[in-house]
Amino acid sequence: MNQVWLYISIFASLISIGAALYLFFWVERQDPGTEKAQEVASWIREGAQTYLKRLYVALTIVSLVLGFIIAVVFSFDLTEVALGNVQITPSSGLRMAIAFISGAICSAIAGYMGMSVAVEANVRTATAANESLNKAFKLSFYAGSVMGLAMVGLAVIGMSVIFLITESADAVLGFSFGASALALLAKAGGGIYTKTADIAADLVGKVEVGIPEDDPRNPAVVADNVGDNVGDVAGMGADIFDSYVASTVAVMLLGAASTSLSSQYVILPLILCTLGIIASLLGIQFVKVGKDGKPGTALNFGTIITTVFFSVLVVILVLLTDINIGILWTTLTGLITGVIIGFTSDYFTSEGHKPVNETARVSDSGAAITIITGYSYGLVSIVPSVIGIAVATLLSFYIAESTGLPGIYGIGISAVGMLSISGMIVSADAYGPIVDNARGIAEMAGMDHKVIEITDTLDAAGNTAKAITKGFSISAAALTVLALFAAYAEVVEATGIEINMSLRDPIVIAGVFLGAMTPPLFSALTMLSVTKNAFEMIEEIRRQFRENPGILAGTQKPDYETCVGLAAQGALTSLVLPAFLAVGLPLLVGFILGPNALGGFLGGAIFTGVIFALLMANAGGLWDNAKKFIETGQYGGVGSDAHKASVVGDTVGDPFKDTAGPSLNTLITVMSLVSSLFAPIIAAFHLF
Amino acid sequence: MTVHLYFSLIPEALIASMLSPEEFGSYYAVGSKKKTAGQAIFFEIDPHFDSQYFRIKEGISRCVPHEDGEPKASTYISIYRVLEHVPVHALGKLYLVTQDGRTLGIDPSDTVPAMDGGLHLYKEIVPVSPLIASRLNPLEFYDLIVKNPTSLVSLHSIAFTELRLGELADDPEDGQIGDLPYSNLDHLREVLKDLKTKSVATKMVDRASPATFAYRTIKNGFYIGNESAIAFYPMPSSQELREMNYRWWRSANM
Structure with a gap:
């Protein structure tokens, strides 16, 4: 029966990938617009492809090196090392290395597909906006769906095929590590790229020279639009791909480690993912702008209807099979918590609610008050999400226990439940940068103001979807790493070593401190990279304006390529230290301080990672929207003292919400996966 | 090349230029290497206008193309008390230039708007x-x-x-x-x-x-x-500006 489910999963994945390909070609068949619009779009497309090419070349090298290390290390069977019995099985190492590289490749393909359609859809959306909002919305959302459907399809097919061939959850862990390694670099690199360009373009263009957003006279405008694609499409896609796969693998590992569960509970997360794919495929059909012309309502309705479809499918699954009823309740716990946390994030980051309005109001008193108020609300925003995570953790644990399932398995299922509708969530999320780019192209190509008004409306809905996705992905990552944390303990104990993470043990405490230090340090490194790279780009933009006055006069074309090159080079060279932190530091802690300290390390990293991720994502979004709120004509509007202060707040918030914050999910997932993967070796070889 | 006469309000000056009003607005706001930049407001004035107070003819005669054939962007005729010596009937279109060099031309109106109360x-x-x-x-x-x-x-x-x-x-x-x-x-x-x-x-x-x-x-x-x-x-309404002069309107709202 398990094999049948795996074939069903593969079949559903193929449908999902097929639908993504169908939509990809459908988008390509739409009207690409005027020559001028196509020319502008080609600058963005070429910039994005150049960056991704360089990123993927770097990632290929990293993947091959890591793959080789994994192949060597996992050729040693250390399960009986305590008895002095070490066996060499090269096939195991090779299997793990192939799984690792497959994960990286699947993640890369999903990101590449998403970005490829995004850079085609942006200009077509702008052209469609010339006709109607509905047409532009449909085009941009379907283009976003390419990313969503490709991502879940590739993830599930990859995991299913590897499990079908190897019948080992450990091999799927290798697949997950491959996906995570790529995700970390894609997300952090994309985040550094996008904010380098954004901040530099704004500080010189808007603040110093006074030219509007997306003005073609700004030498950084193309890099800014490229950043939307590499950061928000390819980066965010890789991030959720990583969480999606990691949550599934964590539960598979827990299922495999549990002696009280039958084998169907090992593949149950894959079954849930399959139902999620079906729900997303159905839900996407219902995303249509109604008579009220509100794209935000359409996107939210899509999320809710997909949640309902998925819930119904899980009920049917439980009713028609002998799967424990506890699975239904723990899945629903995660699913509902995810949706609630997502919408809670929206409360803290959208205008019309107290946090944004209050931050805008006090901006009249200067940038310092804006920063303090926004930061404080960012801290407050942690509360509902953390309570949500705590409630979901406890509920799913006790529900699972009360229905005869291992409690920790219930927590993992809750994470899978949360991420099961990722197809729909990512579709809505990827829509955002597409319409943002469409707006930029409309500006740069000198399209009619009605096109810009329509793309403005579409863009506002995209920002809301983005806020919801961030809340969703951070919460899901928190539950995922809790499950991975438990999986780590299971893997260590499987080697015969009792793991003890008592806070009375100084080794564990040392690990907790080191772990707690890592997310803030990672955030600092990525944000310092942004400021360093932005500084260089600012100098370049100033140089161009200084040496060629014709650029501002509109008689000379700026040198866009230099700014694109600076952003790409800066982002790639900035990844070395953050990557070491994610992969190297857990291994150092493990091999030096031992498995107990590594457990403490993961605990510390998970807790500060979640807190920092929520704070940064929400505070950044809040500052951004406080500025936008003032720009609608509140508190003096554009040019007022309040506006100047809010611009400072927004600039501070940019690397918070788009560079450091979202990368932290991936950081804690990668560290948890590295620890679980290397746990048997660390258990065998450590200094203390 | 035609020589235009411009009466700049910010700062007050009478200038001869070979640039059209839009080109002059762009040059005046952003196009100079001399670091003069920013918002500008100027009138184009009757090219036949003359005054004993200004050396207009001399200014126009100095406004000749550069050696490379580029038009002369500006020849300052006066930088003081210009308004006092330019009659209202000599004023042509008024041009409002944004700080990034976009220029909007406004024609005079025969009627002044209805006067309302309040402050x-x-x-x-x-x-x-x-x-x-x-x-x-x-x-x-x-x-x-x-x-x-x-x-x-x-x-x-x-x-x-x-x-x-x-x-x-x-x-x-x-x-x-x-x-x-x-x-x-x-x-x-x-x-x-x-x-x-x-x-x-x-x-x-x-x-x-x-x-x-x-x-x-x-x-x-x-x-x-x-x-x-x-x-x-008369200043066009924001709706009119948005529909008819979107680029200018957008730059003006920075």
């Missing part, structure tokens, strides 16, 4: 540039300052615009500021309250008001007059 805020542009609050409507204000001054303070001629006060015009104490980017709001409210409660007709809001201001704060348009005549240049 007013005037941004004097030339020859002096204070910010004045007043109970007087624009024509009464012009009359008080130029035609029939009742105090020692008077001007030979004036160019000014009325800025929007929004809710503050009727309710200085509690009215919302909306999208008006005025600094030192508490002081503005106090001045407006004084005008409501005391017998003064005008009060200074800011004696060293910045020369430039947000175009979106203009209520009706620009008034320019001397002892013998006044001209009114």
